[in-house]
Amino acid sequence: NVIAQQTIGSMSFRPEFGVYYGGLTGSNAKIGVVGGLGLDYQITEKIGASASLFYMNLKFAYDDVEYFVVYSPTGGSSSGIQGTVRYIDSNDHGRLNYVGVPILMNYYIIPNLALKAGIQPAMLVYADRHVMRDDHSMKYDGNITETMNEFEMSIPIGLSYEFSNGLFFDARYNLYITQANRNPDFRPDQDRIYRNGLQVTFGVKFPLKK
Numbered sequence: 265n266v267i268a269q270q271t272i273g274s275m276s277f278r279p280e281f282g283v284y285y286g287g288l289t290g291s292n293a294k295i296g297v298v299g300g301l302g303l304d305y306q307i308t309e310k311i312g313a314s315a316s317l318f319y320m321n322l323k324f325a326y327d328d329v330e331y332f333v334v335y336s337p338t339g340g341s342s343s344g345i346q347g348t349v350r351y352i353d354s355n356d357h358g359r360l361n362y363v364g365v366p367i368l369m370n371y372y373i374i375p376n377l378a379l380k381a382g383i384q385p386a387m388l389v390y391a392d393r394h395v396m397r398d399d400h401s402m403k404y405d406g407n408i409t410e411t412m413n414e415f416e417m418s419i420p421i422g423l424s425y426e427f428s429n430g431l432f433f434d435a436r437y438n439l440y441i442t443q444a445n446r447n448p449d450f451r452p453d454q455d456r457i458y459r460n461g462l463q464v465t466f467g468v469k470f471p472l473k474k
Contacts, residue, residue, distance in 0.1 A: 274306045276469040280316075280434065286461015287324040288444060290454050294323035296359075298463055303472075304370070312370040312378070319363055320386070322461070326356035329453055353403060353452070358393030360412070360444070360459070362386040366420055376426040380436060384418045411447040416440060416459070426469065434465045 281299040302316030329352070368382035391412050395403040422436025438461060445457040 272306055272309060275472045276304045277472050278302045278304065278432070278467045278469045280432075280465040280467025282434075282463065282465030284320060284322055284461050284463045286322070286438075286459065288459055289457045290451065291324040291326045293461070294325055296320065296322035298465060300364075302366075304469065310372050312372070314366075314368045314370060314380075316366050317363070318366065320361065322360045322362070322459070324358055324360070326353075326451070328352055328354040329356075329451070352398040353395050354398065356393070356395045358391065358404075358408065360391045361389045362416070363389055368420065370424070376428075378424050378426075379422075380424055380434075381419070381421045384420050384438065386416050386418070388412055388414050388416070411445065411450065413443055413446050416442045416444065418442075418459070420463075422463075430469045432467055432469060434463075434467070436463050437461075438463060 279299075279301050281297075284296040284298050285293055286296075287293045298318055298320045300316050300318035302314055304312055304314045306312045364384050364386035366382060366384040368380045370378040370380050372378045388409060390407070391409045392406055393404040393408045394406075397403050418438040418440040420436045420438050422434065424432055424434040426432040438459070440459045442458075443456055444459050448455050450457050
């Protein structure tokens with residue numbers, strides 16, 4: 265059996281899967297995948313609460329960037345060599361894998377259509393990145409988990425619609441309030457890097473308590 269009615273005191277279980285469209289500060293938006301399981305509880309006719317456990321596989325890609333590095337004399341000697349070296353980082357792309365726990369309040373504007381908002385703490389599981397310099401050396405080529413913040417917090421805001429057969433559609437934008445990067449040299453043109461994006465999922469609700 266499935267459920268799509270807002271009955272006070274009812275509880276439901278829902279698997280859901282979908283896509284995440286977004287990236288990092290200054291990057292191009294890319295499509296990643298999300299999926300998870302959740303529980304919903306109907307507090308009043310208009311208000312419900314939900315908690316979920318999500319796995320998020322997110323992607324990012326940057327345009328080429330040109331920058332200059334100034335090399336100064338060492339040891340305070342005036343005889344040292346000082347100069348500027350020009351670099352171009354290209355083909356900059358990577359993946360971020362998180363486990364998130366969105367906790368939301370749902371306000372039903374009309375039956376089956378809910379406005380959603382809450383908090384979403386998340387932990388970084390794994391991250392990789394690949395960046396090539398114009399001299400064909402690799403600036404990054406693999407695991408960058410230690411250069412990223414392990415914990416992040418966001419504020420999800422969105423809408424969901426539940427059909428009469430229990431299927432539902434959920435769309436939310438995540439406003440991130442913590443930095444994604446720990447290393448300030450993540451990008452030569454950006455010191456603070458944040459995630460951003462739109463998440464769209466589909467799923468079905470199964471009643472646990474009516």
